[in-house]
Amino acid sequence: MDSKLDMFEDVNTSPSLEGDMSIPGKRTTTATSASGVPEYNTLDEPIRETVLRDIRAVGIKFYHVLYPKEKSSLLRDWDLWGPLVLCTFMATILQGSSTADSMSDNGPEFAQVFVIVWIGAAVVTLNSKLLGGNISFFQSVCVLGYCLTPVAISLIVCRVILLATQTRLLFFLRFVTTTIGFAWATYASFVFLGQSQPPHRKPLAVYPIFLFFFIISWLVLSHN
């Protein structure tokens, strides 16, 4: 009789535990979503939806870099996905070809291009902070990385031009393409980062950005 009574009590306790667990989850979800409409917990959603949401956010940032009209959108929530993708893509293409004669291969290695992009972005960011800029480190690295998009596009165009037999006209086309990408990247980064400096120090902060994109564009143009 005693053992039967204990088993009955255990069965009664189980539903109340489940009830306690569900209520905090709902409250957390309601508090987390600031848009007013209560969403279900994102932990339960399929992986595909999570990945698609992040991809859409990255795509929106690419769009804002190519069409730099809204200033604060890129700075509000920063991420390093775009810079990593762009950096890996450009370093893969820009590295010297190992199939040719090794004696004449003086192109940069993958690691050298990678280091130039990331260390360059870090140095430009540190310079901005040392001049008294009120921007966080990763926001600046994020902006500089995303602003490599025009340079990457010009790299793709140059690779397409290089498929044909090279003449002076085609070299001029590559030069113009690289110049457009460089000017566009510098302008976009200036739109995003220029306002974080005092007015009398803005040229001091903009010049390293100019130099950074100039060096990357030189690598793009020199690669043949």
Add this chain to the structure above:
Amino acid sequence: METPMADDLLQFRDYSGGAPAQINVNSPTHGGSGGSGGGSAGSGGSVGGGGANAQRQRGDPLADLIYDMTSSAQGFSGAASSGGSQPQNSSLDGSAGGGGGGAKLSLFTIEYYQQFFNVDTYMVLERIANSMIPKRASGNYLRMNIGENPDLYGPFWITVTLIFSIAISGNIASYLQQATDAYKWHYNFHLVSYAATSIFLYANILPAVLWALFKYSLKPVDSADAVETDSASYMPSLLSLMCIYGYSLAIYIPVSILWVINISLLQWLLVITAALLSGTVLIAVLTPALRNSQFSLFLIVGILSAHVVLAAGFLLYFFHNPTVPSLDPVAPTPAAPAAPAALKAVTQAVVNAVPGNQTH
């Protein structure tokens, strides 16, 4: 030391009610004067400045007069205790200390290094212009302009710009010298590494060596020399020397672009002109420090020689490719030649490839 005590006693009599405040204000000042460090003098000046502001708020002319007398006494005691240039340094350090505040920042925060980047656009441009044009900077440029606010923005970014301008211009010069229809040109990325190594070594090690030589060869100071060189001798800090040397490299950025023009006479003319312009400015700016050294003549020759060697090294390594005579014997080709035209084509290709190897 009797004069400050007299002033102190005088203040004590006049302001018996505020005696503790007055004593507290003046005691650190006298302690600072007794010490030998410029920082102590700066902090003393800062405290004095605070006292002056408090007194001026009351609007008491006698307090102003007493403050001026105290400052003069401090300056005189400072002159008696150390070198001739101490009083001006004291007053200047006082104003700088007042402006900067007394907070001591940790070495591992960004705010600590912001003091080395405390410049505006016009200051950087002014310093770049002063480093290129002789006779443009004033006689006390080293102490009044650089010594008060040495920055690392110009030295760092001028160095980085010079590294890449030399590497890019060197590749352009190589392209113009070698590229023909038969030879496929590849750019040499290693020029960036070589330029970076040589320029950073020059811009960092040479100021340190010069600073050590200034320290080592300091003339013994006696009263006559101290009085004579009161407004002329100055011991620059390591940061000031790095700042001056960094800006002195600015002239080589446009010169490296002009070195692409493959005319040997023009290239060497640019070497001499740039090295002499920049070296002359360096020596003119460093004259207050050189005058204080026993080996001033050797230091002058060393500074000019280092500048000429740097410019000549740039030209010879990055922009000058030796002409390959077309009559040089070439390695025999492994395959048998099919036709004389093909043989000539192969020979031409090999001859064109040789300068690339030598460059590498």
